[in-house]
Amino acid sequence: xxxxxxxxxxxxxxxxxxxxxxxxxxxxxxxxxxxxxxxxxxxxxxxxxxxxxxxxxxxxxxxxxxxxxxxxxxxxxxxxxxxxxxxxxxxxxxxxxxxxxxxxxxxxxxxxxxxxxxxxxxxxxxxxxxxxxxxxxxxxxxxxxxxxxxxxxxxxxxxxxxxxxxxxxxxxxxxxxxxxxxxxxxxxxxxxxxxxxxxxxxxxxxxxxxxxxxxxxxxxxxxxxxxxxxxxxxxxxxxxxxxxxxxxxxxxxxxxxxxxxxxxxxxxxxxxxxxxxxxxxxxxxxxxxxxxxxxxxxxxxxxxxxxxxxxxxxxxxxxxxxxxxxxxxxxxxxxxxxxxxxxxxxxxxxxxxxxxxxxxxxxxxxxxxxxxxxxxxxxxxxxxxxxxxxxxxxxxxxxxxxx
Amino acid sequence: xxxxxxxxxxxxxxxxxxxxxxxxxxxxxxxxxxxxxxxxxxxxxxxxxxxxxxxxxxxxxxxxxxxxxxxxxxxxxxxxxxxxxxxxxxxxxxxxxxxxxxxxxxxxxxxxxxxxxxxxxxxxxxxxxxxxxxxxxxxxxxxxxxxxxxxxxxxxxxxxxxxxxxxxxxxxxxxxxxxxxxxxxxxxxxxxxxxxxxxxxxxxxxxxxxxxxxxxxxxxxxxxxxxxxxxxxxxxxxxxxxxxxxxxxxxxxxxxxxxxxxxxxxxxxxxx
Numbered sequence: 314x315x316x317x318x319x320x321x322x323x324x325x326x327x328x329x330x331x332x333x334x335x336x337x338x339x340x341x342x343x344x345x346x347x348x349x350x351x352x353x354x355x356x357x358x359x360x361x362x363x364x365x366x367x368x369x370x371x372x373x374x375x376x377x378x379x380x381x382x383x384x385x386x387x388x389x390x391x392x393x394x395x396x397x398x399x400x401x402x403x404x405x406x407x408x409x410x411x412x413x414x415x416x417x418x419x420x421x422x423x424x425x426x427x428x429x430x431x432x433x434x435x436x437x438x439x440x441x442x443x444x445x446x447x448x449x450x451x452x453x454x455x456x457x458x459x460x461x462x463x464x465x466x467x468x469x470x471x472x473x474x475x476x477x478x479x480x481x482x483x484x485x486x487x488x489x490x491x492x493x494x495x496x497x498x499x500x501x502x503x504x505x506x507x508x509x510x511x512x513x514x515x516x517x518x519x520x521x522x523x524x525x526x527x528x529x530x531x532x533x534x535x536x537x538x539x540x541x542x543x544x545x546x547x548x549x550x551x552x553x554x555x556x557x558x559x560x561x562x563x564x565x566x567x568x569x570x571x572x573x574x575x576x577x578x579x580x581x582x583x584x585x586x587x588x589x590x591x592x593x594x595x596x597x598x599x600x601x602x603x604x605x606x607x608x609x610x611x612x613x614x615x616x617x618x619x620x621x622x623x624x625x626x627x628x629x630x631x632x633x634x635x636x637x638x639x640x641x642x643x644x645x646x647x648x649x650x651x652x653x654x655x656x657x658x659x660x661x662x663x664x665x666x667x668x669x670x671x672x673x674x675x676x677x678x679x680x681x682x683x684x685x686x687x688x689x690x691x692x693x694x695x696x697x698x699x700x701x702x703x704x705x706x707x708x709x710x711x712x713x714x715x716x
Numbered sequence: 717x718x719x720x721x722x723x724x725x726x727x728x729x730x731x732x733x734x735x736x737x738x739x740x741x742x743x744x745x746x747x748x749x750x751x752x753x754x755x756x757x758x759x760x761x762x763x764x765x766x767x768x769x770x771x772x773x774x775x776x777x778x779x780x781x782x783x784x785x786x787x788x789x790x791x792x793x794x795x796x797x798x799x800x801x802x803x804x805x806x807x808x809x810x811x812x813x814x815x816x817x818x819x820x821x822x823x824x825x826x827x828x829x830x831x832x833x834x835x836x837x838x839x840x841x842x843x844x845x846x847x848x849x850x851x852x853x854x855x856x857x858x859x860x861x862x863x864x865x866x867x868x869x870x871x872x873x874x875x876x877x878x879x880x881x882x883x884x885x886x887x888x889x890x891x892x893x894x895x896x897x898x899x900x901x902x903x904x905x906x907x908x909x910x911x912x913x914x915x916x917x918x919x920x921x922x923x924x925x926x927x928x929x930x931x932x933x934x935x936x937x938x939x940x941x942x943x944x945x946x947x948x949x950x951x952x953x954x955x956x957x958x959x960x961x962x963x964x965x966x967x968x969x970x971x972x973x974x975x976x977x978x979x980x981x982x983x984x985x986x987x988x
Contacts, residue, residue, distance in 0.1 A: 331825055333782050333852050335899055338879035477788055478778065490781045495903040497879065594826040595779065607801045608830030610778040
C-alpha cells in the first residue's frame with residue numbers, strides 16, 4: 314500500500330480539525346479551493362513558473378566529501394534549499410498558499426514565525442502579490458532573530474511581537490489563530506508548517522514535496538541509485554515532510570528526522586516532541602506534543618528558534634507510529650558543532666535548524682559506514698543566525714580569538 | 717450529592733424558567749484559580765447570589781486560542797499560581813454546595829483528553845457539574861464526548877459562529893444539549909462597545925435549525941447589552957467584564973457588576 318497518497322484530515326490516528334467553530338468556514342473554503350487548485354493545470358503552471366524564475370528552482374544538490382570525512386566515510390549529499398530566494402525551503406509553501414489566497418480573493422495574509430524564515434517568505438510573497446501582511450512572532454524570537462524582523466519590515470509587513478505564554482512559536486500560532494478568528498472575512502492564514510488543522514498538514518506537505526521529488530532524481534542521476542538514508546531536522550516538520558515524501562514508498566531508503574534536544578532530552582530544556590511527547594491536541598491537530606499530566610503544553614527549548622516548538626505535524630507522528638521514519642534527538646551543542654564543521658570544511662554556513670540534521674547525519678554516517686549514501690535536507694542558510702553563532706563561539710568581540 | 721446541590725436545576729430548566737418569567741438567563745464566566753482557588757470559588761458564589769443564573773467555570777489552559785487579553789491574563793496567572801485540573805472539580809463541588817445555579821465547565825479539549833474523557837465526565841458529574849462548554853471541539857471530532865455525555869447525562873454546549881453554514885448549524889443544534897453558544901461576532905472574547913447585528917441573525921438561523929435554547933456570548937459587558945440580547949435570545953453570556961471586575965476590585969466588585977448586569981434581565985416586559 315502506498316504511503317504517499319494520504320491527504321488528511323487524518324494520518325492514522327493523528328490529524329483532524331480541533332478548532333473553534335469560527336474557523337470552520339475558512340478551513341472548509343480553503344480545503345475546497347485547494348482541491349480545485351491542485352487539479353487546475355493553470356495553477357500548477359503559475360506555481361512552477363514562480364519556482365523557476367523567482368525562487369530559483371530546482372535547487373541544486375552538493376556532495377560534501379570534506380564534511381563526510383567526519384561521518385565515517387559515508388557519501389553525504391546536501392539538498393540546497395538554503396539557496397532558495399529568501400534563504401530556506403519556506404518559500405516553496407508560501408508561494409503556493411499566496412497563489413491560493415489570490416484565487417480565493419482575500420487581500421490580507423497573516424503568518425506565524427519562529428526563526429523568521431516563514432515570516433520573511435510570507436512577507437516576500439505578500440510584497441510580490443500586493444497583499445497586506447501581518448506576521449506574529451514570539452518576543453523571545455524577535456530578539457534572537459532580529460535580522461529577520463528587519464527583513465520583514467523592509468518588505469512591508471507588520472511584525473507583532475507576541476508577549477503571551479512562552480513568547481515563542483507556539484504563542485505566535487495562538488495569536489495568529491486569534492487574528493484569523495477575528496478577521497477571517499478578508500484574511501487568509503498562511504501556515505508555515507505541516508501541523509495545524511486540516512487542510513494545512515497535507516497542503517503544506519504538497520507544496521514542499523517538490524524538495525524530495527527533485528532530490529530523488531538528482532541523487533539517482535549522480536550516483537545511479539537511491540540514497541540509503543534521507544535526513545532532515547524536524548520542528549513542525551515541513552522541510553522533513555518535503556524531502557521524505559518522495560521516498561515514502563522506497564522501502565530500502567531509511568528516513569531520519571532530527572529533533573531539537575536543547576540541553577538534552579533528559580533535562581527539562583528540549584523540544585524533542587516525538588522522542589519525549591505523548592498524544593494530544595494542540596493548534597488544531599491531534600498529534601504528539603510536550604505536555605504535563607493535565608494536558609497543559611510544556612514550554613520547549615532549543616537554541617534554534619525554528620525548532621523551538623512543543624508540537625509536531627500529524628503526518629510525522631503517524632510515520633513514527635508505523636515505524637516508517639525514525640526520529641532522534643540532537644542537542645544544541647551537537648548542532649552548533651556541526652554548524653561550525655560544515656562552515657569550515659565546505660564553506661557552507663547552514664541555519665542552526667539545518668545543523669541539527671547535519672549533526673544527526675554525522676552519527677548516522679558512522680553507523681552506516683563507508684559506502685552508504687545519505688541525502689541531507691539543508692533547509693536553510695545561516696545568515697540569520699550569525700548573532701547567535703557569534704555569541705556561541707565568541708566571535709563578536711573585537712579581541713575574540715579564533716578557536 | 718447532598719445539601720444545596722440536590723436543589724440544582726438543569727441548565728435547560730433554568731433557561732426555561734427565566735424565559736417564562738418574560739426574560740432570559742444571565743450566564744457568567746469566571747476562571748477557576750483566579751486570583752486564587754478560594755477567591756475564585758467565592759467570586760462564583762457571589763455572582764450567583766447577585767443575579768447570575770448559570771455559571772460558566774473556565775479551566776485555565778496554556779494555549780487558549782478563543783480567549784482575549786483579559787481572560788488570557790487571568791488564566792495565565794492561575795496557571796502560574798499552580799492551577800491543577802483537580803481544582804476544577806473541587807471548585808464545582810464547593811460552588812454547588814453553596815448555591816443552586818447549574819455549573820457548566822468551559823474547557824479547551826486537550827486537558828479533557830489527557831484526563832480521560834470518561835473519567836472527566838464521571839468526576840464532573842460526581843462534583844455536581846452540569847456539563848461542558850467546549851470552545852475548540854466541533855461536533856465532527858466529538859464522538860468520544862458525545863458518548864460520555866450520553867452515558868452521564870451531562871450537557872454539551874457547542875459553539876455556533878456567524879460564518880457557520882446552515883448544515884453546520886443544524887449539526888451543532890442536533891449535537892448540543894443545555895443550550896447552543898452563539899458567538900456574537902467573529903472574534904475572540906473581550907468586551908466590545910457594540911454587539912454585532914450578526915448575533916441576532918445567528919440566533920434566528922439557529923432557531924430555524926431547531927434550537928430551542930440559544931445563548932449569546934463574546935463581547936457582552938453592560939446591562940444594556942444583556943437586555944438587548946435577551947430581547948431575541950434565551951441567554952446572555954458575560955465573561956471578560958466579570959473577570960476584569962474581579963481582577964480590579966475583588967469579590968465585592970465582581971458581585972456588584974453581576975448585580976448591575978442582572979438588571980438587564982429584569983423589566984424586559986414591564987407589563988408582567
